[in-house]
Amino acid sequence: xKYNSALKTMDAYKLITDNATDAYFLVNQxxxxxxxxxxxxxxxLFKPEELINKNIKRIVSELNKKKYTGLFxxxxxxxxxxxxxxxxxxxxxxxxxxxxxxxxxxxxxxFVFMSAHDITKRKISEEKINQLxxxxxxxxxxxxxxxxxxxxxxxxxxGKAVAQTHKFVFVSNHVEKILGFSVSEWxxxxxxxxxxxxxxxxxxxxxxxxxxxxxxSGVIRFRRKRKNSEYIWVESHAKVxxxxxxxxxxxxxxxxxxxxxxxxxxxxxxxxxxxxxxLKTPLTSIKGxxxxxxxxxxxxxxxxxxxxxxxxxxxxxKLDNLxxxxxxxxxxxxGKLAFNYEKIKFDELVKECVNDIKExxxxxxxxxxxxxxxxxxxxxNRLEQVFANLLANAIKYSPNMNxxxxxxxxxxxxxxxxxxxxxxxxxxxDQKNVFERFYRARxxxxxxxxxxxxxxxxxxxxxxxxxxxxxxxxxxxGSTFYFTLPIVSPKLKLP
Amino acid sequence: MNQLRGRKNTVLICDDDExxxxxxxxxxxxxxxxVETVLNSxxxxxxxxxxxxxxxxxDLWMPNLRGEEIIESLKKDKDTNKxxxxxxxxYRHTASVSRKCGADDxxxxxxxxxxxxxxxxxxxx
Numbered sequence: 230x231k232y233n234s235a236l237k238t239m240d241a242y243k244l245i246t247d248n249a250t251d252a253y254f255l256v257n258q259x260x261x262x263x264x265x266x267x268x269x270x271x272x273x274l275f276k277p278e279e280l281i282n283k284n285i286k287r288i289v290s291e292l293n294k295k296k297y298t299g300l301f302x303x304x305x306x307x308x309x310x311x312x313x314x315x316x317x318x319x320x321x322x323x324x325x326x327x328x329x330x331x332x333x334x335x336x337x338x339x340f341v342f343m344s345a346h347d348i349t350k351r352k353i354s355e356e357k358i359n360q361l362x363x364x365x366x367x368x369x370x371x372x373x374x375x376x377x378x379x380x381x382x383x384x385x386x387x388g389k390a391v392a393q394t395h396k397f398v399f400v401s402n403h404v405e406k407i408l409g410f411s412v413s414e415w416x417x418x419x420x421x422x423x424x425x426x427x428x429x430x431x432x433x434x435x436x437x438x439x440x441x442x443x444x445x446s447g448v449i450r451f452r453r454k455r456k457n458s459e460y461i462w463v464e465s466h467a468k469v470x471x472x473x474x475x476x477x478x479x480x481x482x483x484x485x486x487x488x489x490x491x492x493x494x495x496x497x498x499x500x501x502x503x504x505x506x507x508l509k510t511p512l513t514s515i516k517g518x519x520x521x522x523x524x525x526x527x528x529x530x531x532x533x534x535x536x537x538x539x540x541x542x543x544x545x546x547k548l549d550n551l552x553x554x555x556x557x558x559x560x561x562x563x564g565k566l567a568f569n570y571e572k573i574k575f576d577e578l579v580k581e582c583v584n585d586i587k588e589x590x591x592x593x594x595x596x597x598x599x600x601x602x603x604x605x606x607x608x609x610n611r612l613e614q615v616f617a618n619l620l621a622n623a624i625k626y627s628p629n630m631n632x633x634x635x636x637x638x639x640x641x642x643x644x645x646x647x648x649x650x651x652x653x654x655x656x657x658x659d660q661k662n663v664f665e666r667f668y669r670a671r672x673x674x675x676x677x678x679x680x681x682x683x684x685x686x687x688x689x690x691x692x693x694x695x696x697x698x699x700x701x702x703x704x705x706x707g708s709t710f711y712f713t714l715p716i717v718s719p720k721l722k723l724p
Numbered sequence: 725m726n727q728l729r730g731r732k733n734t735v736l737i738c739d740d741d742e743x744x745x746x747x748x749x750x751x752x753x754x755x756x757x758x759v760e761t762v763l764n765s766x767x768x769x770x771x772x773x774x775x776x777x778x779x780x781x782x783d784l785w786m787p788n789l790r791g792e793e794i795i796e797s798l799k800k801d802k803d804t805n806k807x808x809x810x811x812x813x814x815y816r817h818t819a820s821v822s823r824k825c826g827a828d829d830x831x832x833x834x835x836x837x838x839x840x841x842x843x844x845x846x847x848x849x
Contacts (some may be wrong), residue, residue: 517837521750
């Protein structure tokens with residue numbers, strides 16, 4: 230009975246150990262395995278008889294034998310703790326396990342009971358996580374390095390549609406260099422529009438609001454106060470940050486110190502001013518002498534000399550206009566060009582401009598199509614300049630054709646003007662750039678003189694009027710330059 | 725008054741550019757004016773005292789004395805403040821500077837000689 234119950238107990242323990250998921254094995258003092266459970270065999274691909282009576286070293290990885298032996302000694306002396314180690318399957322594949330060792334005394338003999346928990350999968354995912362963490366850490370370090378080396382203050386704000394409510398949530402170390410504040414001082418500022426010069430503040434606020442509204446990016450120039458209370462010119466490049474639903478949740482960008490650039494711009498303006506003055510002075514004499522000569526010759530009625538003098542005057546005026554254009558470009562750049570707005574019957578203005586150009590464009594057939602019956606608010610002289618420039622271009626760039634069409638129409642908001650020539654056209658790759666300052670289409674630089682400022686001035690004038698200018702062209706077939714101007718009610722009173 | 729006495733109207737031209745002085749002189753003499761010239765702005769006051777001009781044509785941007793300073797002092801002096809001063813300049817801000825310093829009129833360089841004749845005639849009827 231006693232024996233039976235002991236046997237039953239033994240069977241019960243065997244049942245338990247064989248159904249355990251961890252590998253259990255028992256090692257005697259000589260290091261020989263005396264017992265293995267089913268999981269041990271499953272884990273290591275051995276049959277029980279292949280392990281029983283074999284040295285424990287059979288399954289301990291070569292790499293870990295030394296460490297293992299030491300710990301085995303410790304265990305024998307009564308230590309009992311889990312450690313991670315590598316064991317070897319029958320096929321020499323290694324497995325990471327957590328090994329728990331315990332001293333067991335049975336009769337007079339001491340055994341070491343070992344329980345091995347397979348942690349290979351855990352180890353692999355741990356290793357993956359560590360690897361990811363290392364990569365992330367490396368990337369973060371790289372990003373920090375890049376951000377710190379951007380020659381400007383990298384920033385990020387958080388806030389909804391209204392710019393005033395935005396707060397800085399990130400700013401790079403460069404803030405100290407540009408504005409004299411430390412990163413933490415800057416992040417403590419009450420809102421994102423602080424320290425902007427009072428003359429610029431309203432405009433800047435509007436421009437940021439526009440970026441948020443339109444969910445786009447933009448460049449804004451303004452003056453910002455440094456920690457030492459001095460104002461510097463900065464240029465802020467900003468881009469809206471959208472969430473998953475496409476809602477604006479902030480902005481990010483770079484802010485750069487452009488005081489040097491501003492200084493250069495001022496010096497350039499001053500330089501252009503001096504140059505134009507110095508060029509105009511001798512030009513005055515040339516023009517004066519040629520006019521005096523012209524008068525003297527009219528009396529003598531020498532038609533050839535008169536014709537030459539007349540031509541000379543045309544070129545003198547051309548030179549004068551070039552100098553005026555040059556001055557206008559620099560004024561436009563610094564926003565100093567003044568406009569005198571008035572209400573204008575648009576059709577009358579077109580008629581005047583077309584008549585003016587007809588007088589000069591002898592041999593050209595200039596047709597006008599359409600009518601608007603609309604009123605616009607515009608600076609008459611500047612608009613005449615736009616017409617003169619577009620018509621002069623139409624003539625200049627269609628040397629072999631003599632037809633120019635001026636199309637005038639309107640919709641609810643705008644009058645639309647198109648000036649069409651049948652000349653060399655603008656290559657597709659140049660079409661978006663022809664309105665830039667000093668830009669010239671590739672097919673014009675060799676055979677046509679010019680500075681590349683006429684279209685820049687014209688499109689800037691139209692922009693200042695609230696309209697816009699674009700080109701529709703096919704190389705070799707001609708171009709149509711369009712512009713729009715907003716229509717106003719005839720009842721509107723000018724301030 | 726001068727014309728009643730049979731004396732020609734005198735125009736004083738002050739500009740540091742010889743070509744411009746030469747041309748203006750030629751044109752105005754042709755129109756029957758007595759023309760006096762001064763190339764160095766320092767000498768302008770003595771010339772005014774000497775010739776008592778009926779009109780002064782003055783450049784703005786000259787070495788030594790600047791045009792606007794001359795006009796301001798002429799307009800302060802009761803002996804000279806009645807003399808019309810026309811600014812003749814290639815300076816980009818000619819219009820605003822002329823208005824500010826009290827010049828009677830201005831003409832920008834390069835000018836058309838017809839415009840020069842017209843503006844002089846306007847002040848010397």
